[in-house]
Amino acid sequence: MTFAFTPPSIATVAIENSTALFPVHRIYCVGRNYAAHAREMGADPSREPPFFFCKPADAVWPADRSVGAGDTASLPYPSATSNLHHEIELVIAIGKAGHEIPSTQANEYIFGYAVGLDMTRRDLQNRLKDKGHPWETGKAFDRSAPISRITPVAQCGHPSKGRVWLKVNDQLKQSGDLADMIWSVPEIISHLSTYFELQAGDLIFTGTPEGVGPVKSGDLITAGVDEIAEIAVRFR
Ligand code: MN
Numbered sequence: 001m002t003f004a005f006t007p008p009s010i011a012t013v014a015i016e017n018s019t020a021l022f023p024v025h026r027i028y029c030v031g032r033n034y035a036a037h038a039r040e041m042g043a044d045p046s047r048e049p050p051f052f053f054c055k056p057a058d059a060v061w062p063a064d065r066s067v068g069a070g071d072t073a074s075l076p077y078p079s080a081t082s083n084l085h086h087e088i089e090l091v092i093a094i095g096k097a098g099h100e101i102p103s104t105q106a107n108e109y110i111f112g113y114a115v116g117l118d119m120t121r122r123d124l125q126n127r128l129k130d131k132g133h134p135w136e137t138g139k140a141f142d143r144s145a146p147i148s149r150i151t152p153v154a155q156c157g158h159p160s161k162g163r164v165w166l167k168v169n170d171q172l173k174q175s176g177d178l179a180d181m182i183w184s185v186p187e188i189i190s191h192l193s194t195y196f197e198l199q200a201g202d203l204i205f206t207g208t209p210e211g212v213g214p215v216k217s218g219d220l221i222t223a224g225v226d227e228i229a230e231i232a233v234r235f236r
Pocket of ligand 1: 029030031087089118205207208
């Protein structure tokens with residue numbers, strides 16, 4: 001087979017204690033999966049359930065996997081926004097294909113867990129929301145999904161509780177707990193797999209707790225989920 005031009009390289013995420021890379025198939029995201037964050041976004045979590053949106057696979061960052069634990073990834077401040085927001089999230093890494101997966105079997109499909117930042121051009125997203133337009137330019141831009149190494153299930157099990165935190169320049173901005181997710185990890189996989197055939201290589205961002213806010217050029221974000229992973233990103 002020949003290609004008309006060199007095909008793009010596949011997006012990958014590093015795996016803790018492994019030289020193998022996790023090849024990314026798709027990135028799914030859950031919106032408003034913590035009640036307090038839904039309220040800070042002006043929604044009523046008792047009336048509107050969480051929902052899904054997507055980012056392109058190559059939104060993961062750093063693309064250069066030589067960045068390891070304890071290193072800080074460097075990102076350019078994105079174009080076309082003056083209100084870039086951080087959202088720290090537990091990320092599920094799927095390791096096996098499945099469709100219409102019962103929540104009781106969902107854990108069998110999980111390769112591991114990471115933490116990720118669902119970076120958001122909030123000014124654009126708010127304008128798109130007002131018009132009922134799709135969210136892509138607000139959510140699915142280049143390098144909009146910084147992610148830690150993936151911790152395999154064999155090392156971390158299946159967390160149902162644990163602190164989710166994010167600091168900007170060492171000031172605590174987001175602090176929540178996995179136990180406060182409206183849809184649990186197995187419920188997310190079960191719901192999502194009714195809409196899409198999940199594949200090995202899918203990443204699922206599971207939603208953010210309250211406290212989202214702006215990031216400026218020069219800011220350092222440190223964030224994590226206890227017992228899972230941490231991430232450090234500086235915007236230049
Ligand atoms: Mn989010």
